[in-house]
Structures are given as C-alpha cells and as structure tokens.
C-alpha cells in the first residue's frame with residue numbers, strides 16, 4: 009500500500025516552475041500554490057498583472073492534491089437553519105456561490121483544455137438512517153422550487169439503480185461533478201505559468217512588512233520582494249507569519265483510502281449510478297470511483313492530524329467503515345492511504361476579503377475543490393479593482409481559546425459522534 013495521494017501519484021509532474029531568481033518587485037505576490045493560488049494567478053495574468061506565486065513545498069502538494077475529487081454544487085449546511093440565522097437572501101447568495109463555483113471549474117477545464125476526467129456525475133447524499141430521508145426531503149422542499157433546479161429525491165425503492173448499500177434513499181444534486189484533481193491542478197499550474205505567472209516552489213513566505221496600504225515587503229527563504237498587493241491562499245497548512253489567520257482556522261485531519269481496480273461486474277453491482285456519494289451523518293463518509301475504476305473512500309476517521317507515519321491507523325478505520333457498508337469489498341486490496349488538512353472555520357463557511365491590506369481566501373472547511381478555484385478567480389478580480397461578486401467577505405472573529413494546536417478537536421469529535429448515534 010502506498011502512503012501517498014493517488015491523485016499526485018497518477019498525475020503528470022509540474023515542470024513549469026520558475027528557475028530564475030525572485031524578482032525584486034511585482035504587482036501581486038500570491039502565497040500558496042494550491043487551487044486558490046493557482047486559479048488567482050491565472051486570472052491575474054489574464055488581466056496583465058505581474059504575479060509571483062510562493063509555494064512552501066510543491067504545487068498542489070497539500071489539500072488540493074489530496075482531496076476526494078468531488079466538485080459539488082450547493083452548501084453542505086442546513087439551508088433553513090442558515091437562512092434563519094443570517095437571512096434568506098444571504099444564505100441564498102452563499103448557496104448560489106457553490107453552484108457558480110462548479111461552473112467556474114468547468115469553464116477553466118474547457119478554456120484551458122485541461123485533461124482531467126471532469127465529469128458531470130451528480131452528487132447523491134445518502135440517508136444513513138430511515139429518519140434522515142425525511143430531513144433530506146425537507147431540504148429538497150426548501151431549495152428545489154426557487155434556489156436549486158438541479159435537485160431530485162431518490163426514494164429507497166429506487167436506490168437499486170444508484171447504489172447497493174445500507175441506505176434509505178437520497179438527495180441528488182445533478183450539476184455536481186468529479187475530476188482528477190492531480191491532473192487538474194498540474195494543468196492549472198501550467199496554464200498560469202504559460203501566461204507568465206512565476207511559480208516558485210520550495211519558497212516559503214517567512215515574513216511580511218507593510219510598506220503602505222496594500223503594499224508589502226514579502227520576505228521569503230530566497231530573498232525579499234516588494235509587492236503592490238498580497239493574496240494569502242495558504243489553506244489549512246498556513247506556516248509563517250500568519251498568526252491572525254491561524255487563530256480563525258482549525259486544521260482538521262481528513263483521510264482517504266483507495267482500493268485496487270475493481271472488476272466492472274462489482275462496480276455494476278455496487279455503484280451503478282457512478283455518482284459522488286456523501287452519507288448524511290455528521291461524522292460521515294464520502295466516496296466515488298476513480299477514472300480507472302477504484303473506489304476512493306474518505307472520512308474523518310480519527311480526530312488527529314494527518315501524518316505519513318500514522319495515516320495507516322486512519323486507513324484501518326476507513327476500511328472497516330467501507331466493508332461495513334459494502335461487505336462485497338471485504339477481500340479487496342487497499343492500494344493507497346493518505347491524509348490531509350482541512351481549513352475549518354468556526355461556522356464552516358469560507359472567508360474571502362482583506363485584513364490590514366492583505367487579501368485572503370481561506371476556510372473552505374472541507375468543501376473547497378470548487379470554491380477555492382472560484383474564489384481564486386474572484387479575488388483576482390477584486391485585486392484588479394473589479395466589483396466583488398462573492399458573498400464571503402464577512403465578519404471573522406477569532407476562535408475563543410484557539411491559539412495553537414486545536415486541543416479541543418477530540419471533544420468536538422465526541423460530541424458529533426454522540427449526535428450521530430442519537431439522531
């Protein structure tokens with residue numbers, strides 16, 4: 009079994025990184041070479057801004073190259089509860105933003121000719137208990153008429169054509185998609201580099217000194233750059249002088265296993281719908297088939313951070329969950345196991361805005377494949393003085409008691425596990 013991301017292992021390598029020294033001055037420094045940073049770099053170059061991307065390690069080496077490959081439309085939140093809390097129009101704008109984000113990914117794939125197995129497969133949220141189906145129906149009634157025309161209920165008796173597992177019906181979101189995130193990320197990086205973005209790998213940001221307004225002296229391991237603007241796109245692995253943001257984001261470990269290639273007969277039997285699947289529990293699982301017909305199965309598994317030395321423990325937990333759902337997979341070999349860090353905000357909603365002249369797009373809370381690409385583009389437009397068309401520039405208080413390691417995560421995990429047992 010390989011303890012590394014299937015996506016990174018099966019994608020071509022990125023060979024467009026800058027080999028020249030850092031420039032002394034640039035219009036925009038983008039910190040982070042994941043989907044947010046690369047998408048922003050592409051859009052900035054399309055608007056003729058000079059751009060340097062600083063990546064502490066390799067491009068898409070963190071969440072963007074380690075995720076479940078689900079590019080889903082719609083908020084994961086309970087829409088009615090969110091609307092009651094923040095107002096229906098704002099909740100609606102947030103929901104719409106996720107629908108728009110899927111379209112942003114689709115249009116970049118098409119315009120930049122990125123070969124990444126992008127498929128409009130739909131997402132099926134699976135009722136893990138009989139009573140969860142009623143809750144999904146409530147969501148459907150709330151949204152289908154005027155907010156999301158792509159929704160459809162799949163009752164229990166019709167599930168045979170979708171999936172063969174212990175589920176009690178589901179809610180289908182038809183415009184959701186899936187893609188090979190390794191190929192997409194490398195294609196996105198090549199597209200940005202082709203247009204002239206300088207992507208510097210293994211070049212961490214080490215310091216920031218505000219010169220005036222939005223202008224910063226950006227300090228890196230390889231020298232300093234004067235930037236008229238800085239965009240932080242550092243995800244859940246933010247290192248360096250970013251304490252303000254770390255106090256607002258909880259890094260949460262999420263883990264994935266990938267099976268050996270499954271015979272077509274087993275796929276036809278278990279996953280005839282070929283969707284993105286997500287279960288309805290708070291601490292649930294997500295899964296899909298890979299382009300070469302393996303099952304990718306993910307979840308929180310343990311409330312621990314990902315670490316190549318201990319990810320295998322999460323793999324054992326995930327395998328047990330997978331076999332409990334699909335006993336026919338009992339003898340199937342696991343070929344890959346890895347983990348990554350999710351940048352969780354307290355309300356599980358992203359944030360994109362400006363703090364002390366620094367621009368940022370962060371906090372995707374585990375639903376960022378589509379939104380990171382979308383907000384990269386949106387923030388690039390904002391930096392170029394265009395009106396903001398995204399609803400994520402909201403108040404962002406620090407998380408009380410959170411100054412370093414998220415010591416409280418096991419307690420939060422225990423709380424939600426108990427809620428899953430009781431609900």
Ligand SMILES: Cc1cc2nc3c(=O)[nH]c(=O)nc-3n(C[C@H](O)[C@H](O)[C@H](O)COP(=O)(O)OP(=O)(O)OC[C@H]3O[C@@H](n4cnc5c(N)ncnc54)[C@H](O)[C@@H]3O)c2cc1C
Pocket residue numbers: 039040041042043044045062063064065066067068069070071072073074075076077078079080211212213214241242243244245246247248249262263264294306347348349350369370372373374375376377378379380
């Ligand atoms: C296991 C897992 C499964 C997931 N599954 C899904 C899914 O199926 N669907 C979905 O929608 N979302 C999913 N997500 C979330 C999604 O992958 C992320 O929201 C998205 O990739 C975030 O992209 P990003 O560019 O903002 O961050 P990242 O991809 O994390 O990129 C940030 C980059 O910044 C760099 N960096 C950090 N600090 C510095 C510094 N000081 N200097 C220079 N560089 C720095 C990091 O090295 C990193 O490469 C998943 C996440 C994980 C971990």
